[in-house]
Amino acid sequence: MINLTINGQEHELDVPGDMPLLWALRDVVKLTGTKFGCGIAQCGACTVHLDGEATRSCVTPVASAEGKAVTTIEAMADDDVGQRVQQAWLELGVAQCGYCQGGQIMTATALLKENSNPDGAEIRDAMNGNLCRCGTYNRIEAAVARAAGMEDKS
Amino acid sequence: MSRIGNSVMLANVSRRHFLRGLAAGSAFVMAARWGLATAADSAEVKYGAAAMPGGWVDNPNVFIRIDADGTVTITNHRAEMGQGIRTSLALVAADELGADWDRVKVEQADANQDKYGNQNTDGSRSMRHWYEPMRRAAAGARLMLEQAAADQWGVPVDEVETRVHEVVHKNSDRSLGFGELAAAARELEVPDRDQLTLKPDSQLRYIGRETGLVNGDLTNRDTRPPAIDGEDVVTGKARFGADVQMDNMLYAVIARPPVLGATIKSVDDSATLGVRGVVKTITLEGTGMPAAFSPLGGVAVVAENTWAAIKGRDALEIEWNMEPAGDNARYTSNDYRQMLEERAESAGKVVRESGDIEKALKEANKTVTATYYMPHMAQAPMEPPVAIVQFNGDTAEAWAPVQHPRATRQGVAGALGLDLEKVTVHQTLLGGGFGRKSKPDFVIEAARLASQFKGRPVRVQWTREDDIHHAYFHAVSVDRLEAALDSDGKATGWLHRTLSPSIGSLFAEDPKHKADFELGMGFNTMPFDIPAIRLENPEAAAHTRIGWFRAVYNLPHAWAIQSFAAEMAEAAGRDHRDYLLELLGEPRKINPSEFKDGWNYGENPEVYPIDIGRMRAVVERATREANWDNKDRGERRGLGLAMHHSFVSYTAIVMDVEVDDAGEVIIHRADIAFDCGRAVNPERVRSQMEGACVMGIGIALQSEVSFRDGKAEQDNFDRYLIPRMENAPREVHVHLVDGGEDAPMGGVGEPGLPPVAPALCNAIYAATGKRIRRLPVADQLG
Numbered sequence: 001m002i003n004l005t006i007n008g009q010e011h012e013l014d015v016p017g018d019m020p021l022l023w024a025l026r027d028v029v030k031l032t033g034t035k036f037g038c039g040i041a042q043c044g045a046c047t048v049h050l051d052g053e054a055t056r057s058c059v060t061p062v063a064s065a066e067g068k069a070v071t072t073i074e075a076m077a078d079d080d081v082g083q084r085v086q087q088a089w090l091e092l093g094v095a096q097c098g099y100c101q102g103g104q105i106m107t108a109t110a111l112l113k114e115n116s117n118p119d120g121a122e123i124r125d126a127m128n129g130n131l132c133r134c135g136t137y138n139r140i141e142a143a144v145a146r147a148a149g150m151e152d153k154s
Numbered sequence: 155m156s157r158i159g160n161s162v163m164l165a166n167v168s169r170r171h172f173l174r175g176l177a178a179g180s181a182f183v184m185a186a187r188w189g190l191a192t193a194a195d196s197a198e199v200k201y202g203a204a205a206m207p208g209g210w211v212d213n214p215n216v217f218i219r220i221d222a223d224g225t226v227t228i229t230n231h232r233a234e235m236g237q238g239i240r241t242s243l244a245l246v247a248a249d250e251l252g253a254d255w256d257r258v259k260v261e262q263a264d265a266n267q268d269k270y271g272n273q274n275t276d277g278s279r280s281m282r283h284w285y286e287p288m289r290r291a292a293a294g295a296r297l298m299l300e301q302a303a304a305d306q307w308g309v310p311v312d313e314v315e316t317r318v319h320e321v322v323h324k325n326s327d328r329s330l331g332f333g334e335l336a337a338a339a340r341e342l343e344v345p346d347r348d349q350l351t352l353k354p355d356s357q358l359r360y361i362g363r364e365t366g367l368v369n370g371d372l373t374n375r376d377t378r379p380p381a382i383d384g385e386d387v388v389t390g391k392a393r394f395g396a397d398v399q400m401d402n403m404l405y406a407v408i409a410r411p412p413v414l415g416a417t418i419k420s421v422d423d424s425a426t427l428g429v430r431g432v433v434k435t436i437t438l439e440g441t442g443m444p445a446a447f448s449p450l451g452g453v454a455v456v457a458e459n460t461w462a463a464i465k466g467r468d469a470l471e472i473e474w475n476m477e478p479a480g481d482n483a484r485y486t487s488n489d490y491r492q493m494l495e496e497r498a499e500s501a502g503k504v505v506r507e508s509g510d511i512e513k514a515l516k517e518a519n520k521t522v523t524a525t526y527y528m529p530h531m532a533q534a535p536m537e538p539p540v541a542i543v544q545f546n547g548d549t550a551e552a553w554a555p556v557q558h559p560r561a562t563r564q565g566v567a568g569a570l571g572l573d574l575e576k577v578t579v580h581q582t583l584l585g586g587g588f589g590r591k592s593k594p595d596f597v598i599e600a601a602r603l604a605s606q607f608k609g610r611p612v613r614v615q616w617t618r619e620d621d622i623h624h625a626y627f628h629a630v631s632v633d634r635l636e637a638a639l640d641s642d643g644k645a646t647g648w649l650h651r652t653l654s655p656s657i658g659s660l661f662a663e664d665p666k667h668k669a670d671f672e673l674g675m676g677f678n679t680m681p682f683d684i685p686a687i688r689l690e691n692p693e694a695a696a697h698t699r700i701g702w703f704r705a706v707y708n709l710p711h712a713w714a715i716q717s718f719a720a721e722m723a724e725a726a727g728r729d730h731r732d733y734l735l736e737l738l739g740e741p742r743k744i745n746p747s748e749f750k751d752g753w754n755y756g757e758n759p760e761v762y763p764i765d766i767g768r769m770r771a772v773v774e775r776a777t778r779e780a781n782w783d784n785k786d787r788g789e790r791r792g793l794g795l796a797m798h799h800s801f802v803s804y805t806a807i808v809m810d811v812e813v814d815d816a817g818e819v820i821i822h823r824a825d826i827a828f829d830c831g832r833a834v835n836p837e838r839v840r841s842q843m844e845g846a847c848v849m850g851i852g853i854a855l856q857s858e859v860s861f862r863d864g865k866a867e868q869d870n871f872d873r874y875l876i877p878r879m880e881n882a883p884r885e886v887h888v889h890l891v892d893g894g895e896d897a898p899m900g901g902v903g904e905p906g907l908p909p910v911a912p913a914l915c916n917a918i919y920a921a922t923g924k925r926i927r928r929l930p931v932a933d934q935l936g
């Protein structure tokens with residue numbers, strides 16, 4: 001049995017310890033906001049926060065997440081920074097198909113929690129691991145900057 | 155019996171037509187779709203939406219429902235894959251209806267061509283084919299609401315009008331909300347089409363209005379109608395194909411033959427069956443050649459979750475029989491390229507000719523020759539193919555992210571031996587499509603597996619390795635061009651040979667030549683005004699599955715032609731923009747048939763001529779916005795230009811590019827001028843242009859699937875590279891060009907893509923003097 005704390009809730013999962021957190025979230029806990037894109041830490045679609053740190057859940061064995069706080073895109077609406085990021089995303093119409101955007105928002109939120117006012121180069125550096133096949137990068141960059149600006153105002 | 159209007163004239167004589175649209179005979183339609191028929195084959199030639207299987211439908215009752223609480227539900231029957239069609243088509247209907255966007259919901263239609271008309275979402279057609287039917291459907295619904303109000307008040311219908319979400323009596327202050335009228339309106343007959351009046355532009359609230367991000371500024375921020383799926387996407391609630399959850403579901407991944415046509419010799423699944431969570435392995439026969447939309451066969455591992463299935467597949471021991479693959483097992487793309495390059499030196503099948511090219515080349519003051527290569531690429535939508543099918547014995551249900559719901563329904567029905575009506579296909583959101591999800595092979599796989607687990611939903615999940623290794627690849631292409639220039643540098647002759655395997659090889663015996671619709675993608679529609687032109691298409695055989703990739707054959711054609719135009723300008727010692735405008739010649743409208751193009755993206759050549767004026771306009775606009783006249787941008791930095799006409803729209807791009815000492819390409823800015831006729835939802839048009847720009851940068855710089863001995867050599871994003879944020883332009887500016895009063899509506903999803911790679915390679919030349927003739931650029935600048 002694997003014990004996980006996901007978005008503040010305790011879960012007991014009957015899965016092998018080597019199952020990637022991604023598949024435990026999607027297939028077992030049925031939280032599908034975390035996406036599968038590559039399975040080899042190349043695309044960022046599966047990004048979650050482990051104790052606040054942006055983490056590729058596709059290469060994170062579920063056993064190694066025990067005892068840590070797992071946070072997924074489903075919880076971002078309840079997070080101050082996450083909320084601002086979501087708002088900026090909507091205002092700038094970032095998403096096209098949307099499939100990558102949960103992962104993008106998770107990475108962006110982790111960045112802003114660490115660095116509340118990143119410059120363009122810092123944003124590009126932090127976001128470079130998240131692929132978007134629809135090519136929404138310019139709007140992502142603008143939206144991260146915008147979300148940071150919102151924090152300044154508050 | 156309720157009726158609409160005051161006179162008998164409104165008896166609904168054409169109701170039948172209203173319901174069915176103008177569906178054409180399907181044999182001709184299929185032929186036209188493939189560019190295999192000419193006008194002479196049919197007495198009545200149909201174009202546009204009417205020529206598509208299932209045609210169009212504009213019955214309000216099919217697309218619009220109003221509830222007593224005033225909620226307006228609009229049914230979207232096209233695939234949503236990021237182009238924003240669920241929002242944009244609903245905005246069209248809401249605007250014409252007079253609905254308040256905050257009270258509009260969108261429901262996704264199941265696959266049902268008889269009910270909804272054509273649902274095949276490719277060819278950049280959704281808006282240009284459905285704008286008018288949607289407006290008519292909404293105008294009909296509006297008239298029904300108005301009639302219901304007039305009936306209730308006992309006044310003539312011309313005394314009432316619709317305002318936002320309500321109908322008012324102009325002569326009194328009475329008003330009734332849409333919700334209050336809904337029940338009565340629903341009882342009315344659908345009005346005849348000729349009774350409808352569409353709103354004048356001055357009364358439109360959403361259509362054509364600039365909102366959202368316009369080149370860095372937020373426009374009409376507070377009145378922008380929110381995207382229908384926006385909120386769901388940012389909160390993780392949006393349901394893609396991959397996200398469908400069913401009780402009691404089984405999860406499968408499949409080990410497919412590594413080479414097209416190979417079969418299974420032997421399987422040892424003993425280790426697989428020992429993996430915790432694995433339920434069963436199932437051997438699937440391949441369906442042989444041509445591959446069409448059929449599964450490739452292989453060994454399926456069915457499990458209780460995705461991870462168990464993946465681990466189980468890793469544990470399989472399979473020996474493949476390469477014999478049936480024949481030549482495919484010897485396919486090595488590097489050798490193939492060299493073979494095509496050699497073949498390009500000799501004449502091939504002539505597809506268009508004017509003037510005397512031999513003479514022009516002989517008498518030239520100077521000739522320019524270049525051969526260009528574009529490799530295989532995989533569409534690689536961010537959501538890999540995935541599908542769920544449940545077989546119930548005499549019915550089946552499928553949930554899948556597909557561009558072509560009709561073909562999906564047919565494929566599932568065929569796999570399960572059911573009548574079409576017994577199969578329900580639920581269309582989910584697509585996590586990207588780009589042509590990959592036009593092919594329902596992955597849903598048919600799920601159907602075949604589901605047939606063995608009656609009553610249980612079975613999901614087939616493709617991994618990224620599956621997606622890239624077993625793509626329907628963008629065809630490789632070799633394009634050889636030769637031009638004759640006179641002593642003033644003016645072009646007097648143009649000889650272009652294009653060689654690539656045809657998508658036709660997917661469906662029939664390999665034609666080895668491009669079909670009309672493939673040539674019509676920018677090859678025989680090459681617009682330059684040159685006295686002697688010869689266009690040839692020598693043979694090229696297919697050795698893997700070839701399929702549509704966003705913009706399709708426009709990609710190599712535009713890349714070669716627009717790179718070569720820059721090379722010609724260089725040879726003539728002329729400015730590239732000025733030379734390109736000279737090649738285009740005077741503004742004029744050309745019937746595509748003059749260019750031996752009988753396809754014209756399915757559109758009427760009278761309505762959609764090849765418009766040189768619009769080409770010139772986008773070139774002029776893009777270069778002006780990019781400040782072309784001030785081309786000097788410093789050391790190792792330069793501007794590149796390209797223009798292309800595709801999907802009956804017009805695009806020109808200027809890129810401002812720096813190449814650093816390490817050979818890294820930095821794109822400072824892209825200026826995209828785009829004319830698609832009326833831009834219905836400019837905000838989404840801009841986003842499509844921005845996205846196409848990024849994808850095109852990947853085509854230029856990074857993306858290649860190469861083959862060795864019949865096997866794709868790349869299988870994930872570590873080696874099949876697609877653009878990351880660092881590759882995107884620092885700034886993208888999109889300039890929507892007004893094509894003029896009579897400019898018909900063009901495509902949006904694809905036409906932004908073809909000119910990107912040539913613009914970028916032309917800029918690399920301006921920056922470094924290095925001419926790129928083989929894509930991707932990769933380390934050629936290092």
Ligand code: FES
Pocket residue numbers: 035036037038039040041042043044045046047056057058059
């Ligand atoms: S799925 Fe984890 S990084 Fe791509």
Ligand code: FES
Pocket residue numbers: 095096097098099100101131132133134135136236536585586
């Ligand atoms: S929005 Fe489609 S992959 Fe990013």
